Amino acid sequence: MIRNPKDLQRYTAHERANHWVVGICFILLGLSGLAFFHPAFFPLAQLFGGGVWARILHPFIGVLMTLSFLGMFFRFKSLNTMTPADKEWLARVGEMVNGDDHNMPEQGKYNGGQKAMFWVMAASVALLFVSGILLWRAYFNFPVDAVRLGAVVHAAVAAAMIGFIMVHVYAAIWVKGTIRAMWYGTVTRAWAKQHHRGWYRQMTGK
Amino acid sequence: MALQSLDIARRSATTTPPPGVRQTTEVAKLIDVSACIGCKACQVACMEWNDIRDEVGSCSGVYDNPVDLTAKSWTVMRYAEVEEKGKLEWLIRKDGCMHCADPGCLKACPAPGAIIQYANGIVDFHQENCIGCGYCVTGCPFNVPRISKEDNKAYKCSLCSDRVAVGQAPACAKVCPTGAIQFGSKEQMKDYADKRLVDLKSRGYDKAGLYDPQGVGGTHVMYVLHHADRPELYSGLPDNPSISPLVGLWKGFAKPLATVAMAAVALGSLFHYVTKGPNEVSKELEDELEKEDAK
Ligand code: HEM
Ligand code: SF4
Numbered sequence: 001m002i003r004n005p006k007d008l009q010r011y012t013a014h015e016r017a018n019h020w021v022v023g024i025c026f027i028l029l030g031l032s033g034l035a036f037f038h039p040a041f042f043p044l045a046q047l048f049g050g051g052v053w054a055r056i057l058h059p060f061i062g063v064l065m066t067l068s069f070l071g072m073f074f075r076f077k078s079l080n081t082m083t084p085a086d087k088e089w090l091a092r093v094g095e096m097v098n099g100d101d102h103n104m105p106e107q108g109k110y111n112g113g114q115k116a117m118f119w120v121m122a123a124s125v126a127l128l129f130v131s132g133i134l135l136w137r138a139y140f141n142f143p144v145d146a147v148r149l150g151a152v153v154h155a156a157v158a159a160a161m162i163g164f165i166m167v168h169v170y171a172a173i174w175v176k177g178t179i180r181a182m183w184y185g186t187v188t189r190a191w192a193k194q195h196h197r198g199w200y201r202q203m204t205g206k
Numbered sequence: 207m208a209l210q211s212l213d214i215a216r217r218s219a220t221t222t223p224p225p226g227v228r229q230t231t232e233v234a235k236l237i238d239v240s241a242c243i244g245c246k247a248c249q250v251a252c253m254e255w256n257d258i259r260d261e262v263g264s265c266s267g268v269y270d271n272p273v274d275l276t277a278k279s280w281t282v283m284r285y286a287e288v289e290e291k292g293k294l295e296w297l298i299r300k301d302g303c304m305h306c307a308d309p310g311c312l313k314a315c316p317a318p319g320a321i322i323q324y325a326n327g328i329v330d331f332h333q334e335n336c337i338g339c340g341y342c343v344t345g346c347p348f349n350v351p352r353i354s355k356e357d358n359k360a361y362k363c364s365l366c367s368d369r370v371a372v373g374q375a376p377a378c379a380k381v382c383p384t385g386a387i388q389f390g391s392k393e394q395m396k397d398y399a400d401k402r403l404v405d406l407k408s409r410g411y412d413k414a415g416l417y418d419p420q421g422v423g424g425t426h427v428m429y430v431l432h433h434a435d436r437p438e439l440y441s442g443l444p445d446n447p448s449i450s451p452l453v454g455l456w457k458g459f460a461k462p463l464a465t466v467a468m469a470a471v472a473l474g475s476l477f478h479y480v481t482k483g484p485n486e487v488s489k490e491l492e493d494e495l496e497k498e499d500a501k
Contacts (some may be wrong), residue, residue, distance in 0.1 A: 026413060036316040038461050039219040051317050051337035052358070099482040115467070137340030137353060147344045148452035155456055159464040170475035175485045190491040202238045 007186035008203050010109075018071050025065035030162050032058040036059055037155060059136045066129045073122055079109055080119065086112030101195075108198035117168055124161040127153055211371070213325040219313035230326040234392040235379060237300050238402055238415075238430040239440065242388035244269065244283055244298040248387060249379035252281050255366060255377035275301065277354035280363040281378060282442035290433070299429070299440040300378070300387070302339060303350045305329045307423030310449040311360075314345025315458050320360075327392065327426035330367045332361040343480035345457075347422060347447040365426065395428060402430045421448030 031052040034041035045054040086104045089096075089112035096104055097112075104111075110118070116205075134142050134150030143149075172178045177191040192200040200206070214224035234261050254260060260278035263271060269285045281302035288295045309329045312321040320335040321342065329352070338358035342351040348470075351362045366376035375382070379389040388398055399416045406414035415434025429443070437443040 002378075007261060033347060036341075037222050039316075039463055040465065042316070042318055053331060055337045055339050056460075063260055079480065097478070097482075101485065133345075137343065138358065144349065145343060145450070145452070148450050148456070151341070151344060151456045152452050155461070158460075163348075166468070166471045166475060173484075174475075174479060177487050186485065189495050190487045191494070194487050196493055199304070201485075 003184075003186070004188070007188055008126060008192050008200070009185055010118070010181045010187050010192075011185040013185065015072075015075060016074065016182055020180060021068040025061050025068065026165060028061050029058060029065060030158070030165075031157055032061070033174055034162075037158070056138070059132060059138075062129065062132050062203075064115060066125055069121075069125045076118065080115045080117055084113070086115055089113065106197045107195065108202070109196055113171070118166065120163070120164055124157050124164070127157045131157065145200070176191055209325065209497050214324045216309075216323040217310055217319050219318040224322070226325060228325065230324070232392045233326045233328070233365075233390065233426060234395040235365060235376060235427045236388040236390075236395040236399055236430065237427065238386045238388070239278040239299055239401075240402070240406055240411075240430060240432050241291065241295065241384050242283075242298045242300065243294070243384055243386075244285060245383065246283055247381045247383060248278070248300055249281055249283060251377040251381035252363070253279070255369070256280070256308050256364075264296050275350060275352055275362070277352045277356075277359075277361040280361065286439060286441045288439050295432075297440050298433075300442060301441070303329065303365070303427065304348050304422070305363075305365055305426035306347075307425065308449065309344035310345035310422070310453055311347065311362075312345075312349055313449060314341040314453055316341055324367065324450075328365045328367045328370060329426075330364050331360055333357075333361070336360050338494075345449065345453050347444060347449055363427075392424075399428065406430070406432055417443070419447050423447050424432060464477050 019164055028048075029059075031044045032048050035043075035045040035048075035051065036058075048054040048057055085107070088105045089107060092104060093113060095101070097156070105192050116119040130148040131154035133140060134147050172182070175195065177188055181187050189200065189204065192203065212225050212228040213230050214226055217224040258278045258280075260272060260276055263273070265271065266273050268280065272279050272282055275282055281300055284301050286297040288297055305328055307327065309321070309323060312323060312329060315321045316335045316339060317334055317335050320337070321329065321331055336359045337411045338353060338360070340353050340360070342360050343353065348355045351360045353360050366374070366378075369376060375389040376387075379387040388395060390398070396416065396418075398469070403414050403416065411432040413435040414430070414432050417429035417431050417434060417437060417446075427438075429440070431437060431440065431443075433439050437445050
C-alpha cells in the first residue's frame, strides 16, 4: 500500500520479512527459554504444550533464528559502520532520552544507538548459538565443564539480550512513525528529515 | 518414581516449602570397598528390584560390564588394578548416585518436582515431571544421572526409596553376600565404618578412611576406602567434590537479579513513555514539506 507516493522507501519486502522471522523466533525463544531460566517463569512452558515441548522446540527455533539473523547481518552490515558522528550521538544520548533531540548530531540511515544495537545483537546471537549448542543434550555431549560454562553464558547473554530487545522495541514505539517501516517499508519525509537527516538528503537530493 | 510423601526436604525448581511435616531419620548406605569381592550381585539385585533390563552389552576386555552407568543400569562395579608397595591391589568400587546432602542435580533442575530430596536424605528423580533437558547431568559433581535415549527422561539410583519408605534396606544391601553394603541410619553407618577402619589400620592400611565428602554437605552413600588419601585410585572417585562454581553462578542469586533488571527495563520504558511522552514528528517539519509540495 502506498499512502503517499512521496514517502521514502526504508525497507524492501525481503528485508521486512527477514526481520519478522527473526523477531518471531526471538519472542518464542525468550518465552520458552525463560521457562528454564527461573521457576517463576516455568508456567510459560504451557504456551508450547508443556515443559517437554518447550525443551524440544527451543533449540530448533534457535537454529532458525541464527540462520535468519545471518541473513539480516549480511544485508545490513555495511550500513552499520560506526563513524565519529555516531560516537558523538552516543555520548549525547541522554538529551535524546530526555525528549530533546533538536541538537543531536545529524544521522545517516542509522543513528549511533541503532548501530551499537546492531553489533550487540550480532555478538549476542553468536554467543547464544555457540552456548546453546553446548547445552543441547538431546544431540550433543560436550565435556561437562564446557556445558557448565555454556549454561552461564547462555543464561547471562539471553537475559541481557531480552533487555536490549525491549529497548529496541520500545524505541520503535516511542519514536512515532517508525513501526510502519516494518509493516509496509516506508516512512514519511518529515520523519526521515527529523531523525535521519543525512539519509533524508541522500534519498531526496535536498 | 513418584512416592507421595509428607517428608520432602527439597523439591527442584520450587520456591515455596514442600510438604515436610514428617521428620524421618537420616539414612545412609555404606559401601565397604575393602570387603567387596566384585561379584555384581548388587547390580543384579538392582535390576531385579527395579525391574529394568539393560541391553546385553559386549565384553570390553575387563570385568566392567556394562562399562558405564546408563539410564537402565543405575549401579555398576568399577574394577581398578593398582600397584601398591609392590603388590597388586584390585580396587572394586560400586559406582552410582551418592545422594549428596547438597545435590547439584536438584539445584540445576528447571522442572518443578522432577527431583526431590526426602528428609531421610534420599535424592529421587520423579520422571513424570522431568522435561529431559539434562541440566541434572551438568549439575552433578559425580557424573551420575543418565538421560534415556528412549524416553528422554533422567534416571539414576533411587537408593530404593520405595523400599526404604516401608522400612526395608535397598536391594543391593539386602543381597550383598559379604556384607560390603550396609544400610542404616547415617550415625550407625559412621559407627560401623569406624570399626572397619580400626581393622583396616591394624592390617597396615594406615591411610584407610571414610569417604563422606563435605564439599557436597556429606553423602548418603559413603565408602570405606583403604586409601582414603587418594580416592582417585578408585576409578576416578573425585577428591573433595563440590558443586562446580559455574553451576553456583548459573543457579545463584544472579537470576533473581536479572529478572528484576528485565522487569525494570520494561517498566522503565512504560514510565518513560508516560512521563516524557512520545517522540512525535514535529508539526513544523511536516508543514514545511507540505508547503514545498504545494509550490
Ligand atoms: C541461537 C540459538 C539457540 C540455541 C541453539 C539455544 C539452545 C538452548 C538450549 C539447548 C537450552 C537448554 C534447554 C533445552 O534443552 O531446550 C537453552 C536454554 C535457554 N535459552 Fe536458548 N538457545 C538459542 C537461543 C536463545 C535466545 C535467542 C534466547 C533469548 C531470548 C535464549 C534463551 C534461553 C534461556 C533463558 C534458557 C534457559 C537458560 C537457563 O537455564 O538458565 N536462547 N537454549
Ligand atoms: S533432565 Fe534432569 S534437570 Fe532436566 S528436568 Fe529431568 S531431572 Fe530435571
